[in-house]
Amino acid sequence: MRGALKALKLKGFKSTTTKRKFITKTVASVLLLNMLCFSLVPAIVLAEGEGTQTEATTTKPAAAKTAASKIPSVDSLGLKVKSAILIEPVSGQVLLNVNGDLALPPASMTKMMTEYIVADLVKKGQFAWDDIVTVRKNAAQTVGSRIFLAEGDQHTIEELYTAMAMASANDATVALAEHIAGSELAFVDMMNEEAKRMGMTTAHFANSTGLDINDMPKEFQPDSTEETVMSAMDAALLAKYIVTDHPDFNRFTTIQSKKFRERDKQPMINLNYMLEANKSVTNFKQFAYEGMDGLKTGHTANAGSCFTGTAVRNGVRLISVVMGTADEKARFVETRKVLDYGFNNFETKQIVAPKTTVEGSEFITVKKAKDTQIPLVTDQGVDFVIPKGADTSSLEAKVTLSEETFTAPLKQGTKVGTVTYSYQADGTDQALEKTVNLITAQDAEKANWFKLLMRAIGDFFGDLFNGIKNLF
Incomplete structure (x- = not known):
């Protein structure tokens, strides 16, 4: 050790602090070497070298x-809508957005939330499709699109759900809401809570149907005058939850026509004229769209005509929403533009x-x-x-x-x-x-103790060699 100090002085080590550090390191090295050489049982395995992992x-x-093919601008589509959205539901990617966050009256697209809640509760086993629903006064007095339910009528949840999903029956919708929650207003609370859970930022529901409050039976109107509103983005998000959580949704939404009661002279007609199956129907074939299997139309005087559509092509599903179109035919014309924009210009890769x-x-x-x-x-x-x-x-x-x-x-x-x-x-x-x-x-x-010991010895001598090498 004296020789080492002498050598250090010859090398020009003038700093007292440096000398102390070197002496301490040398002493520790000698002691540690003695422990390794003369210990019979490796009671302690020396720490291994660590590599710090970084971002x-x-x-x-x-x-x-x-x-790449040039994507046309959204403006070039000439959309005649108040708002429109196009999304891919798996990723949630927005492919087209025209005033998509603008809160507007959604009319019967409101029923998508009623559909989701009822289907979800059936899926969870709290209700069954063959449960019997007894029609109450509120449902019997509900106006607009309907199947003319009378107070005291009894039908299964599935029968009423079918009428709601394909024919947009307001009375069937209210009957389901009252059966699920005890009253329509209690069901509306469920709707608004579900909207928060889904992350819908503009949605507010005043009833289960999308009717204006003044069009509801007076006895069953809410105290608030705040009408139902929902943006196109929120409607698309709601539709995403439907197709994702309930992929069998289209067993209802693709029914073209069906009698609600056997005695009915006329069947219910699906209000979605764009169903692919309609390509052979004279009145609707001009609207039929390849891959179309849902989802929900809407119309009121305040809302205009709206439509949340969804179609699948080559394994890729897209969801479109158009709001505030001129009439029921225009909503399908505009939807075709939106969906074509997606299918023609984008691919999942x-x-x-x-x-x-x-x-x-x-x-x-x-x-x-x-x-x-x-x-x-x-x-x-x-x-x-x-x-x-x-x-x-x-x-x-x-x-x-x-x-x-x-x-x-x-x-x-x-x-x-x-x-x-x-x-x-x-x-x-x-x-x-x-x-x-x-x-x-x-x-x-x-590793076993012997391998860890050998690794530690190797690391030690490697460090010692490097330390000595750095002296010269």
């Missing part, structure tokens, strides 16, 4: 650049495949593992709805690890962080983003 952002080409490695974050260091470098992959793929032929090479991946260090054992598939992919196509305003989990691609088994 990383990488840009990785996802596909070769191709010629897998940008990232499942089990993909992320450039710059291919591995994590796992302490005390047999193999300290454990590969990482994503737990699922990433799909975006993008303009047809769009270049996706600008896709970005941002990795965030949940811990700074990881210690064995870890099972294969253990979540260790997330990857947020973001992309914005040229010529579009909306930045697309999706976050998936980053998981281990194999088990990280814990």
Whole structure:
């Protein structure tokens, strides 16, 4: 040790602080070396080297650049509406937006919320489709589109639901609301609570049907004068919940015509003229649209004509909403423009495949593992709805690890962080983003004590060698 100090002086070490640090390190090294050489049983395994994991952002080409088709402007569609929205329900992406956040009277599109709640309660087992509903005074006195229910009539939930979904029957809707909640106003409370849960920001429901308050039976009108309103965006969000949570919705909405009672002279007619099945119906074939299977029309003097439509083509479903059109035919003409805009110009594309490695974050260091470098992959793929032929090479991946260090054992598939992919196509305003989990691609088994000891000794001498090397 004296020799070392002498050498230090010869090398020009003049700082007292530096000398103290070096002496302390040398003494600690000698003591530690004695412990390793003469200990018979390795009671303590020295700490392993740790690599601090950090947040990383990488840009990785996802596909070769191709010629993208030019998307026409929304203005070029010449939409004659007060508002319109087009969304893809799986991702929630908005493909077209014209005054989409403007709160307007939705007329009978209100019934989509009644439909959702009733179907959801049946799905949860609180009610059954064959439950008998006894019609009350409020339903019997309800005006507008109806199936002429009388007080005391009895029908199943499914019969009334069918009349509501395909023929927009106001009296059937009220009968269901009263059966579910005890009164229509109590059911309206459920509707408004559900709207909050879904994240609808403009929606307010005054009744279960979408009628103006003054058109309700006076005895059953709410105390508030606040009418039912809903934006096109909220209507699309509600429709998204319907098609996602109740994918069998179209067993009701695709019925073209049906008698409510066997004795009825005329059947109920589905008010959605755009059903694909109508392509062979003389009166409606001009409106029939490929893939159309729902969802809900609406009309009042205040609302004008409205329509929430949904269609599927090549496995891709789109939801459109038009509000405030001139008449019942115009709502279908405008809906065709909106849906064509989506199907003709956009495609759903897998940008990232499942089990993909992320450039710059291919591995994590796992302490005390047999193999300290454990590969990482994503737990699922990433799909975006993008303009047809769009270049996706600008896709970005941002990795965030949940811990700074990881210690064995870890099972294969253990979540260790997330990857947020973001992309914005040229010529579009909306930045697309999706976050998936980053998981281990194999088990990280814990090493035995001997391997840990050997690794610690190797690390020690490696550090000692580096320390000595740095002296010269």
